[in-house]
Amino acid sequence: MCGIVGHVSTGPVNQQIYDSLLLLQHRGQDSSGIATADGETFHLVKTKGHVREAYRTRDMRNLTGNIGLGHVRYATAGSANNVDEVQPFYVNAPYGIILVHNGNLTNTRELSDELYRIDRRHLNSESDTELLLNVLANELQSRLPGDELTPDTIFDSITGLHDRVEGSYASIALISGLGMVAFRDPFGIRPLVLGRREGEHGRDEWVVASESLVLESGGYELVRDVAPGEAIVITESGELFSRQCAASTRLAPCSFEYVYLARPDSVMNGISVYESRLRMGRKLAEKARRELTAGDIDVLMPIPDSARPSAMEMAQVLGIPYREGFYKNRYVGRTFIMPGQKVRKKSVRQKLNALGTEFKGKNVLLVDDSIVRGTTSKEIVEMARMAGAKSVTFASAAPAVRHPHVYGINMPTRAELVANGRSTEEVAAAIGANRLIYQDVDDLKDAIIGGTDITELDLSCFTGEYVTGTVTAEYLAWLEANRTS
Numbered sequence: 001m002c003g004i005v006g007h008v009s010t011g012p013v014n015q016q017i018y019d020s021l022l023l024l025q026h027r028g029q030d031s032s033g034i035a036t037a038d039g040e041t042f043h044l045v046k047t048k049g050h051v052r053e054a055y056r057t058r059d060m061r062n063l064t065g066n067i068g069l070g071h072v073r074y075a076t077a078g079s080a081n082n083v084d085e086v087q088p089f090y091v092n093a094p095y096g097i098i099l100v101h102n103g104n105l106t107n108t109r110e111l112s113d114e115l116y117r118i119d120r121r122h123l124n125s126e127s128d129t130e131l132l133l134n135v136l137a138n139e140l141q142s143r144l145p146g147d148e149l150t151p152d153t154i155f156d157s158i159t160g161l162h163d164r165v166e167g168s169y170a171s172i173a174l175i176s177g178l179g180m181v182a183f184r185d186p187f188g189i190r191p192l193v194l195g196r197r198e199g200e201h202g203r204d205e206w207v208v209a210s211e212s213l214v215l216e217s218g219g220y221e222l223v224r225d226v227a228p229g230e231a232i233v234i235t236e237s238g239e240l241f242s243r244q245c246a247a248s249t250r251l252a253p254c255s256f257e258y259v260y261l262a263r264p265d266s267v268m269n270g271i272s273v274y275e276s277r278l279r280m281g282r283k284l285a286e287k288a289r290r291e292l293t294a295g296d297i298d299v300l301m302p303i304p305d306s307a308r309p310s311a312m313e314m315a316q317v318l319g320i321p322y323r324e325g326f327y328k329n330r331y332v333g334r335t336f337i338m339p340g341q342k343v344r345k346k347s348v349r350q351k352l353n354a355l356g357t358e359f360k361g362k363n364v365l366l367v368d369d370s371i372v373r374g375t376t377s378k379e380i381v382e383m384a385r386m387a388g389a390k391s392v393t394f395a396s397a398a399p400a401v402r403h404p405h406v407y408g409i410n411m412p413t414r415a416e417l418v419a420n421g422r423s424t425e426e427v428a429a430a431i432g433a434n435r436l437i438y439q440d441v442d443d444l445k446d447a448i449i450g451g452t453d454i455t456e457l458d459l460s461c462f463t464g465e466y467v468t469g470t471v472t473a474e475y476l477a478w479l480e481a482n483r484t485s
């Protein structure tokens with residue numbers, strides 16, 4: 001779940017891209033990059049770390065042009081530390097293409113083989129994004145010469161790309177001499193929204209971004225989500241073309257966006273993330289009411305930050321006092337998306353501190369959005385006990401995570417998941433809690449898409465059912481053997 005953004009403007013875009021990336025920081029903290037097109041020349045800056053510290057004034061000055069894109073990375077392929085895998089990626093032929101990608105491809109082995117053996121393309125990293133870009137370049141190249149570089153040539157190329165690529169991809173590219181292209185995989189697993197505002201001389205300015213909060217902050221109106229399988233071309237002069245490029249589509253957005261990844265003030269696929277989290281809290285409260293007896297709990301607390309809306313609603317429904325028992329150090333980022341278990345564990349301690357007075361002698365109910373590796377919950381339960389809690393009940397607004405996530409969240413191995421092979425009671429014991437309550441899968445589904453026209457969600461990490469239908473046991477075994485960070 002990286003964050004991506006593209007701007008087509010009537011003035012310089014460098015600052016706009018920077019501002020957008022700051023707003024998308026919660027989607028990736030490993031590295032970031034910005035690219036702009038100024039006439040025929042691309043300018044590209046890639047850096048490690050957080051956006052705020054990464055760019056120097058001279059980097060920004062060099063990023064001239066009225067069209068550009070940006071990326072914040074949370075590595076799901078290759079390595080978080082490899083500078084060669086920082087996005088955007090660039091190829092010089094045909095025309096010159098720069099691309100950013102949010103998602104994770106699941107047929108990387110086949111693609112690398114085809115690109116090397118048949119298409120004679122050199123790949124310089126383990127990044128699946130480099131593969132995606134080279135497939136796009138190859139599809140475009142194969143439609144030349146003859147075809148002009150028109151939106152239709154791009155759309156035909158993306159149809160070719162959809163036929164070759166499997167997995168999840170929300171992507172934005174700059175194509176020299178044409179403009180910007182945005183496209184989404186046929187299942188719409190990762191989000192992508194389109195916004196418009198009026199620029200100089202009444203001309204349209206466009207933005208495409210992972211989350212709608214980028215649009216609101218920049219004063220853009222939300223036009224719509226990019227549809228699954230659709231591609232949009234916006235020329236340098238701001239003209240927009242679109243086409244459905246996939247033979248068949250089925251919207252099945254990633255449920256984990258709503259559980260944890262996205263910011264609550266975003267709306268994606270027409271669903272408010274905040275409201276879906278309130279509904280998760282409501283459903284969880286109903287389950288807790290069935291499982292707990294009155295007097296079991298004195299006080300309910302959220303694990304900052306992502307659990308807050310669900311916890312708030314849960315307390316309200318249950319009629320239990322809501323307290324902030326953990327204070328958060330705002331200078332430590334999101335721990336789940338940090339690379340490496342050692343740093344994640346250390347950072348939970350640095351990030352959260354228990355306020356003794358809220359715990360002493362109390363039966364506490366701690367609410368988190370999810371339990372994945374159990375890094376946070378284990379530490380938190382211990383902190384609650386050290387602070388004097390009489391008993392600790394833990395509730396998770398998401399169901400038990402028992403399966404790898406292969407569509408853009410870095411949890412590729414079963415062994416690292418605390419719920420793998422464990423019953424609810426065994427997970428409770430593993431995290432040191434007296435009792436544990438998980439959301440049910442149907443309730444999560446209902447909380448996210450209930451009352452909308454959407455009928456499907458990617459719930460694979462909870463159910464083991466992968467929406468693309470191409471994820472085999474052999475692939476999962478390969479993934480487990482090859483990815484450990």
Ligand SMILES: O=P(O)(O)OC[C@H]1O[C@H](OP(=O)(O)OP(=O)(O)O)[C@H](O)[C@@H]1O
Nearest residue numbers: 305306334335336371372373374375376
């Ligand atoms: O079981 P785990 O492997 O620890 O993963 C789950 C935890 O990680 C996330 O928090 P994070 O600190 O990343 O971000 P937040 O501040 O947005 O809650 C999530 O909100 C859970 O608290």
Ligand SMILES: NC(=O)CC[C@H](N)C(=O)O
Nearest residue numbers: 001002075076077102103
């Ligand atoms: N989280 C993501 O979307 C990651 C994108 C890409 N797979 C990478 O590792 O760079």
Ligand SMILES: [Mg+2]
Nearest residue numbers: 303304305306
């Ligand atoms: Mg958290």
